[in-house]
Amino acid sequence: MVVALLLTVVVGACAKKQLPVARPMPPPAVTNAANVPPPAPPPPPSPVAEPVPVPPMPVEDTIGSKSLDDLNRDSPLRPLFFDLDSSDVSTEGQQVLQANAAVLRKYPAWQVTIEGHCDERGTAEYNLALGERRALAARTYLVSLGIPADKVKTVSYGKEFPFDAGQDDGAWSKNRRAHFVITAK
Amino acid sequence: MTHSTHSRAADVASGFSRTSRVLLPLLIAASAAVWAQQPAPPPPAQQPSSVELRLTGDPGTPPRMAVPDLLALTPDRETQEAAKIISEVLWDDLNFEREFALIPRDTYKSIPAAGSIDAVPFDRWRELGADGVIIGTAQKTATGIRVELRLYNVRARQSAYGREYTGSAANPRIYAHTMADELHDSQRSLRGVARTKLTFISDRNREAVLATVEKRDVKEVFIADYDGASQRRITINRTMNLTPSWSPDGRSIAYTSYRSGGADILISNIFAGTMESPAKGIGQNYLPVFSPDGTRIAFTSNRDGNNEIYVVNRDGSNISRLTNNPAIDVTPTWSPTGTQIAFTSERRGQPQIFVVNIDGTGLRQITFESYADRPTWSPPPYNEIAFAARTGPGFDIKILGIASGETRQITFGEGSNESPAWAPNGRHLAFMSTRAGRSQVFTVDRDGRNLRQITRDGNNTTPNWSQ
Numbered sequence: 332m333v334v335a336l337l338l339t340v341v342v343g344a345c346a347k348k349q350l351p352v353a354r355p356m357p358p359p360a361v362t363n364a365a366n367v368p369p370p371a372p373p374p375p376p377s378p379v380a381e382p383v384p385v386p387p388m389p390v391e392d393t394i395g396s397k398s399l400d401d402l403n404r405d406s407p408l409r410p411l412f413f414d415l416d417s418s419d420v421s422t423e424g425q426q427v428l429q430a431n432a433a434v435l436r437k438y439p440a441w442q443v444t445i446e447g448h449c450d451e452r453g454t455a456e457y458n459l460a461l462g463e464r465r466a467l468a469a470r471t472y473l474v475s476l477g478i479p480a481d482k483v484k485t486v487s488y489g490k491e492f493p494f495d496a497g498q499d500d501g502a503w504s505k506n507r508r509a510h511f512v513i514t515a516k
Numbered sequence: 517m518t519h520s521t522h523s524r525a526a527d528v529a530s531g532f533s534r535t536s537r538v539l540l541p542l543l544i545a546a547s548a549a550v551w552a553q554q555p556a557p558p559p560p561a562q563q564p565s566s567v568e569l570r571l572t573g574d575p576g577t578p579p580r581m582a583v584p585d586l587l588a589l590t591p592d593r594e595t596q597e598a599a600k601i602i603s604e605v606l607w608d609d610l611n612f613e614r615e616f617a618l619i620p621r622d623t624y625k626s627i628p629a630a631g632s633i634d635a636v637p638f639d640r641w642r643e644l645g646a647d648g649v650i651i652g653t654a655q656k657t658a659t660g661i662r663v664e665l666r667l668y669n670v671r672a673r674q675s676a677y678g679r680e681y682t683g684s685a686a687n688p689r690i691y692a693h694t695m696a697d698e699l700h701d702s703q704r705s706l707r708g709v710a711r712t713k714l715t716f717i718s719d720r721n722r723e724a725v726l727a728t729v730e731k732r733d734v735k736e737v738f739i740a741d742y743d744g745a746s747q748r749r750i751t752i753n754r755t756m757n758l759t760p761s762w763s764p765d766g767r768s769i770a771y772t773s774y775r776s777g778g779a780d781i782l783i784s785n786i787f788a789g790t791m792e793s794p795a796k797g798i799g800q801n802y803l804p805v806f807s808p809d810g811t812r813i814a815f816t817s818n819r820d821g822n823n824e825i826y827v828v829n830r831d832g833s834n835i836s837r838l839t840n841n842p843a844i845d846v847t848p849t850w851s852p853t854g855t856q857i858a859f860t861s862e863r864r865g866q867p868q869i870f871v872v873n874i875d876g877t878g879l880r881q882i883t884f885e886s887y888a889d890r891p892t893w894s895p896p897p898y899n900e901i902a903f904a905a906r907t908g909p910g911f912d913i914k915i916l917g918i919a920s921g922e923t924r925q926i927t928f929g930e931g932s933n934e935s936p937a938w939a940p941n942g943r944h945l946a947f948m949s950t951r952a953g954r955s956q957v958f959t960v961d962r963d964g965r966n967l968r969q970i971t972r973d974g975n976n977t978t979p980n981w982s983q
Contacts, residue, residue: 403729416866444777454889454904454911454934455948455978456759457860457867459772459779459802460816460823460846467818486778487800491756492732512728 395438399513407434408443408511411469412504416453418464420472424509428469431511432476439482442515445469447487448494450503455489462487469509484514569676570703571648571669573617579647579703581616583607586652586663587629598661598688599654605689606650606665608743609696609710613943614966615703619646633668633675641670648676650695654688661685665695667703677702689745707941712742713982714946715750715760715769716957720974726754733974737771737784742939742959742981744970750786757782761805762982770794770804770813781815783830794832803847806830807854814838814848814857825859827874838876849893849901858882858891858901869903869916882916883923890935894942898962902936902945913947915962926964937980946970946979 394407408431411424420428435441447462447469466485474480494510495502573579583606586599604621611618624644630636630651641649652665659682666678679698681691693710700708719733735756740747751757753775760771763783773782776797781804783792795801799819806813807827814827820837823844828835839845843863850857851871856878858871869883869891887906894900899918904911907925910932916923927933931951938945939959944966946959955975960967970979 400729451932452909453887454867456803456847456935457844457862457889459758460844463800463818463823464844484778485800486774488756488774489758491735491758492730 399516402513402516406511406513408513410508410510413465413507413509415450415503415507416461418461418468420468424469425472428472429476432473432478435473435478435482438516440516441513442482442484444484444486444512444514446510446512447485448492448506448508448510449490450506451490451493451498452503453490455491458489459487462489465507465509569669569674571667571676573647578615578617580619580645581610582619582624582641582644582646582649583610583621584624584627584649584651585629586654586665587631588655589631589653590656592656594685595654595656595661598663598685599652601688602652602654602663602665602692603650605692605743606696609692609708610699612710612743612966613700613704613706613708614961615700615706616648619644633666636668638668638670638673641668646670656685657682661688663688663691665691667699687746689741693741709742709939709941709944709981712940713739713762713766714742714744714957714970714979715739715762715982716946716971716976716979717758717760718749718971718974718976720976721749722974723754725756732756737769738976739769739786740970743968747971750784759803759978759980761980763806764808764810764983766982770806772802772804781813792830792832794828794830796832805849807850808852809854812854814850816846816848825857825872827857836876838872838874847890849891851893852895858893860889860891869901882918885914888914892936892938894938895940896942898942900942900962902938904934904936910950913945913960926960926962935978939981940983944981946981948977948979
C-alpha cells in the first residue's frame with residue numbers, strides 16, 4: 332500500500348515535471364503506404380534546467396479519476412477512419428493517433444484494445460481480416476510513436492458492430508474505423 | 517421393448533437411413549425419438565430385400581404424389597395433432613428435393629382416410645392423377661406414439677414401401693423427416709436432407725454484450741432443422757460468435773468466438789456439453805471448418821503476424837501453415853476428399869478465391885471477380901465451389917464448376933447475398949441475404965430455384981449445413 336502510494340506520488344511528480352515542457356509532435360509520415368511505418372519520433376528532449384517546485388495543478392485530473400465505463404463512454408481516445416477496402420492510416424488518422432498517443436503517455440498505466448471495424452460493403456468473412464488489418468495498422472503507428480506494444484491489444488469485429496446502422500456513404504465512412512477501448516487503468 | 521432412442525446427432529448423421537432397406541410386404545419396425553440426450557446404438561441391421569418397387573410417373577415427369585392426413589387411431593389431442601403435422605411435414609420434405617410432383621393437400625381433403633390397404637380408395641386417388649399416395653396411421657402408446665406410413669402405387673394398387681416407427685411424441689416432425697429420407701433413398705436413390713440441420717448466428721435475444729459501453733447485441737450460435745423448424749440457441753457466452761461449422765458427425769460445432777476478448781476458435785460438443793479450443797488462443801483465430809473426416813480443422817490465424825491459412829488436428833496438435841504471403845489469406849474450405857483447400861486471398865489486389873494442395877503446393881487462382889469471398893466446396897457428385905461475388909452495391913451467390921471452369925449466378929441483386937453453404941447432397945445451398953430487410957438465412961436449390969426463408973427473428977448470418 333505504502334509502496335503503491337509512493338509510486339503514485341513519484342509518477343505524479345514525473346508527470347508534473349514534464350508538463351511544462353513543450354513536446355514536439357512526431358512528424359506525420361510522408362508516405363501513406365500502409366506497410367511503411369512512420370519514422371520513430373525523436374526522443375523527448377532532456378530537461379534544460381533543474382526542475383523547480385511546481386504548484387499543485389489548479390484543476391483536478393477529471394480524466395484520471397473516472398471509472399473505466401465513464402472513460403469509454405466519453406473517451407479521450409478518438410477513433411480513426413479508413414477508406415473503402417483499405418487499412419492505410421491517412422494523414423488525418425495519423426494526427427488522431429498522435430493525439431491518442433499523447434493521452435496514453437499521460438496515463439501510462441492504461442491498457443487499451445483497438446477494435447477494427449468495417450462497413451457492410453465487404454463480406455462478413457473477409458471483413459474479419461480487414462478489420463484486423465485496420466486495428467493492427469493503428470497499433471503499429473502507436474508503437475512507432477513510443478507507446479509500449481504490451482499496452483495495446485487488437486481485435487477485429489469485421490462488420491458485425493456498425494457504429495451507424497445507416498446504409499449510405501455517411502454511415503459507411505463512420506463504420507470503417509479503429510475504435511479505442513480502455514480496458515484497464 | 518421396441519422403444520429405442522435416437523439422439524438428434526444420430527438423426528443428423530446418415531447412419532440410420534443408410535442401413536435401412538425396403539422389406540415387402542412386411543412393415544419394418546423402426547424407431548425414432550427426438551430430443552433424447554444419449555446417443556443411441558445403431559439400429560439393428562435389416563435384411564436387404566430383393567424386392568424393389570419404384571413409383572414411376574408419366575414419361576419425362578416425376579411421379580405425382582399425394583400425402584393426406586394420417587388417420588389418428590386414438591382420440592387424444594396429441595395424436596390428432598401429430599397425425600396432421602406428420603403429413604404436412606412429409607409433403608414439404610418430399611416437395612423439397614423436387615423428385616416427386618406433390619399434389620396440393622387441399623385438393624384431396626374429401627378423400628376419406630384409410631387405416632389399411634383394403635380401405636384405400638384407389639379409384640379416387642387415380643382420378644386425382646396421383647401415381648403414389650402415402651397413407652398412414654398414428655396411435656398413442658404407453659410410452660409415446662406409433663406411426664405407420666405406407667407408400668401405395670396407385671396404378672398397381674400395391675404397397676411400394678412401408679415403415680413403422682415408435683418413439684416419443686414430443687416432436688412428430690422427425691417421423692416425417694425420417695420417412696422422407698427413406699423414400700428418397702428407396703424410390704429415387706437420393707440422399708435426402710430432411711434430417712439435416714442448419715447452424716447460424718443470431719442476435720435475436722437482444723442481450724447486451726458484456727464489457728462494452730457501446731450498445732451491442734450478443735450474437736450466439738443457433739441450430740435449426742433444415743426447414744427452419746425447432747430453432748434453438750447453443751451458446752450462452754454473452755459476446756460475439758460467428759461462422760459456425762458442423763463436424764461431419766453432427767455432434768459438434770466449431771465457431772469463431774470472442775468469449776475470451778479476442779477471436780478464437782471454439783468447438784462446442786453440443787450433446788456432451790463440453791468445449792474444446794484447438795487453436796489454443798494463440799493470436800487471433802477465425803473461420804474454422806472441419807475436414808471431411810472430422811479429424812482436422814482449417815482456419816485463419818494471425819499468430820505469425822499476418823492472416824494465413826492453417827490446418828490443425830482437432831486436439832490442437834500438428835499445426836501446419838498452408839500460406840505464406842504478406843496479403844490477407846482467409847476463409848478456408850475443404851475439398852470433399854480433404855486433399856485441397858480453397859480460400860480467399862487479396863495477394864493479387866482484390867479478394868479472389870484460390871486453391872492450394874493440403875501440403876501447400878499447387879496454388880492457383882480460380883475466380884476473377886471484382887471481389888470474391890467465402891468459397892464453399894460442394895460434396896460429390898458435383899465438383900463445384902460456391903462463393904459470394906460483388907455484383908453491384910452488394911453480393912450475389914455464384915457457383916464455379918471446377919472441371920468446366922464455368923461460373924453461374926444463382927441470386928440476382930435482391931439485397932446482398934453472402935456466406936453460401938452446401939447441403940450434404942449438393943443440391944441446395946444455405947446463405948445469408950438482406951433481401952427481406954435485415955440479415956436472414958435462406959435456402960435455395962443449386963439452380964437458383966426453390967428459395968425459402970429459414971429465419972425471421974433478429975439478424976441471422978453465416979449459416980452452415982450439417983452432413
